[in-house]
Amino acid sequence: MKRIVILGAGYAGLMTAVILAARTKRRDDVRIAVVNATERFTERLRLHQTATGQPTAELRVPDMLEGTGVEFVRGRVTGIDTAARTVRVDDERVLGYDVLVYALGAVADPAGVPGVEDHAHTLDSAHDAELLAARLGAGTVAVCGSGLTGVEAAAEIAERHPGTDVVLLGREEPGAALGPKAKAHVDAVLHRLGVRVLSGVEVVKVLPESVELADGSVPADVVLWTSGVRVAPLATAAGLEVDGRGRIVTDSALRSVTRPDVYAVGDAAAVRQGFGVLHGTCQSGMPTGVHAAVSIVRELDGKSPRAFRFGYYHAPVSLGRHDAVVQFTRPDGRPRRFALTGRTAVWYKETVSASPWPTYRRLRTFPRMGSVWPRGGRRTR
Incomplete structure (x- = not known):
């Protein structure tokens, strides 16, 4: 046997x-x-x-x-x-x-940043996501990590809770690995949804009511950590x-x-x-x-x-329930010239992510x- x-x-x-x-x-x-x-x-x-x-x-x-x-x-x-x-x-x-x-x-990697495990939410499981959902409402939500997971989470929160101040923090600009068309669409949608983007920043500590940066701090009622995995x-x-x-x-x-x-x-x-x-x-x-x-x-x-x-073939990214981008890629992940945006991209992503x-x-x-x-x-x- x-x-x-x-x-x-x-x-x-x-x-x-x-x-x-x-x-x-x-x-x-x-x-x-x-x-x-x-x-x-x-x-x-x-x-x-x-x-x-x-x-x-x-x-x-x-x-x-x-x-x-x-x-x-x-x-x-x-x-x-x-x-x-x-x-x-x-x-x-x-x-x-x-x-x-x-x-x-x-799972999410705290990357040695003090306070992440004690004060930040993650998206490692449905239970973790449900705990975050129970905290959302008015106030400020800081999404730490400007990769595609952070972008999707920030857009979803901003669309679902329009009264919430959503701040997306990261070393790179959102959609940095996408082609020009897809990145421009990501920027436009985040702006339309009211997401504040702070790029080129480094998180050094997470406190109960703020995110401390190398050169300042961001007040936050809720923190979501999406920066890297382990x-x-x-x-x-x-x-x-x-x-x-x-x-x-x-x-x-x-x-x-x-x-x-x-x-x-x-x-x-x-x-x-x-x-x-x-x-x-x-x-x-x-x-x-x-x-x-x-x-x-x-x-x-x-x-x-x-x-x-x-x-690799594509990089589909949700931007809430009513918008998305799909960046088609070369096998090594580098972006091709072709990308889908808007409702067509929503349909495409929902089809492949069913x-x-x-x-x-x-x-x-x-x-x-x-x-x-x-x-x-x-x-x-």
Whole structure:
């Protein structure tokens, strides 16, 4: 019996489980288990909506795995012993494995800034987003981090709570990585929504009623921290080679360079391509999950896994419920000249960011549909 344990049931982990279960359903020598801290599936692409009190689908991981034969284990992973091939869960259960898929994702990184963990909200889970939603109203909300997550959150808050003073703080200008057309649209929408933008600033401390900058301070009733992410230290503690952010360093097939019986997918993996290391997005995370599943099946069949190849295609950005931009990109993430804005961009983003449940459900029945992502030797998008 081959025991395959998948740690984490986010976009990448659940994709691995669904494809793997579908492709091994006629085998009686494979047992698959998914370990996740909660039963609720976190739609990270929708957390800025949850954070403003908007209803979103409540998807449950056990329901999404029902009928697949995959065992769901609710629990928080506390340790991995790669020599013994075991995983310890917080209720002291010990799970043995022959193949491990590490898909524990990432959370907001306080980056050593004092006060972030005590006084700032994050968008790491639906629960975190709901806590933020309960605090919103009149007053000032400081969104720290001018990346795309910060832009989406600031626009959503400003649109949903027009009486709120929203301040977006960051080292770079919002949309700095977008092309001229898309960036100009981001600037125009933030201005229309009344979002104050302070770029070129460095946050040095978060206090209960203000955000302290290197050269001043911003009064704030509520602080949202979106500046950077980090991964759990479990991989480091297990002796796996990691990069400077704690992500597992993988070979071309997404296996740990330290332990080939450990696959790493999604935000927790440092996956190198010709243009550099992938940054964590749903766009790249789900294909890594598909590729890991296909590679494991190949190894079960006595074949070697193929190399993973990926190229970015677009950067969709919500600007509230009534506006958006979609920047089309080169495979390395650099912007192309073409971009969508306004209602067309809203339609496009809502289409590609729709609930993953229909996709998972189709792949349970037609697992080969997933091959559009991981086909070895071809760049996926």
